[in-house]
Amino acid sequence: MSDANKTILLVEDNADDVALTLRAFKRSHLMNPIAVARDGVEALDFLFARGDHADRANAPLPTLIILDLKLPKLDGLSVLKALRADDRTRLLPVVILTSSKEEQDLISGYSLGANSYVRKPVDFAEFVEAVKVLGIYWLMMNQSPPERTAP
């Protein structure tokens, strides 16, 4: 269905949520490769080819980042801030996918340059539907900004 080269970076610390999100992508027939970062630091390492991800130098950046807010080490909003501060990832589409719909999270998320904010529903059927819509929109309908490679 979608361009198999378009990678998705899922930043999520909860293993259950990772499994469910991957399952939701599968059930939505989205076959794109999905990389998973377990905390904010790993997410930035992955994007900027540092630390454990140093071998990613020159690898293409993901097409979409799905970002949870509550993360160990570095939280989602700090990751977003770092992304928007770097020229290479300044325009990268970021969708916040999180449990909370606290007003302060919504305001901070959009203020820091999130492209979308989706709340994880408890009902898994709704969750699958949300992930499906999200994947179709960002991977197929949306025109991505001009591609850049990781350093």
Added chain:
Amino acid sequence: MKISTKGRLATTTALASIVLIAGMISWANHEVDDANAKRRQTIELTRGLTELRLVTFEYMLNRHERARQQERDVSQRLDRAIAANAFSGPRQSEVVSDLRERSTTSHRIFEELAAADAADADPDSVKRFEAQLSSRLLILQQESLADAFALTDFSTERINAAQQRVVLVIAAGLALIALTTGGGAWLVHRDVLAPIACLEQATREVASGNWNHKLAVVSDDEIGELSRTFDAMTRSLQASFAQIERSNQELAALNQEVEAFSYSVSHDLRGPLRSMDGFSLALLEDYGDKLDDEARDSLQRIRAASQRMGRLIDDLLGLSRVTRVELALKPVNLSEIAREIADSIDQQNPARAVQWVIDPGLTLRADKALLQIAMQNLLENAYKFAGKTEQPVIRVGAIERDGAREYFVADNGVGFDMAYADRLFGAFQRLHHESEFSGTGIGLAIVQRIIRRHGGTIRAEAKPGLGATFFFKLKEQSA
């Protein structure tokens, strides 16, 4: 010394001065009267002496028996006048006794002369005796006159002295009164007006929030007492405000904790539920064909419970948010809000037909977002509980009750027994089984909190089978 004591002292001094002056005037008046009387007596004496001289001369010239008789009368009168003269000074008494002596002598000589006449003695010797007598008489009488004048002078002097003393005493008294009044005015300024100005300034300072302003007055009069009370009051106020400040800080800290708690609940409590629901569904989808009906039913129940808990968490967060959010009061059109909610409910439930009767032009001053949440809950409640009525009607309007405007949402649904009305607005309180009417039991708690945050009240009237009406009023009624 107390101000009242000083005041009493000044008043007493002034009164004493006045009494003293009055006394002096009265004494001087008496003195002058007495001196005048004495003067009149001495004038009387002078006149008597002059008369005595005239009568003596007349007798010596004419030798009439009448003149002799007259001399006796005048002499007796003079004796009485001299006896009545009550001069008390030593010199005056001396003069009076001289007068008395001369008068007696003069009368004795006159009698001797008269006796010589009666005896028809030798005219020559009579003449000689007469010449001797008359010259002695003249000298005596002349001296007496001089004495009488001296007495008159004494009286005049006394009058003058009394008058002079009166002038002095009045002047001194007036000076004393002036001194008392001036001193009093100065004391009033120093002890009353200046401290009151200080106190007034202090009141201003404290009113403007300067708790450290101290009067520190040391005087032990009434103003000093008042100032110390004022300082004590300031200190106690300062303590109270510090207490309030501390309480406020504690409250703010508590609020922050609640905020953090809600945030954590919002993020962390829903994750496990998502897992329960998600993996139950995964089981059903992946292994459904290998499970029997009971196993599938169990998995469905796990999913239903997870989703219900998710709704409960959301509603609780909503309830907590209603308490925390800041009010933005503006004129709000309640009719419009109700109409929009009704339309949206109808859209979501196209199969059901409910008659909405919404009075137009209901406006009130409220926080629009919160009022919307309240109306959403009330109207959804009404819609839900009218679900089993044949011709459901939901009304929104306003009535006047006890002089206040009450807004209401009424339905003709199942209603409830008023015996349970007090449980209606508690969180998680339900008057119906969930199998009959779904819901978390938090909706009315949210409505009540919203109304209370507007300083208002909410109440319900209902009858089983006939429907329920919710009345609410806000503190700010005019839009």
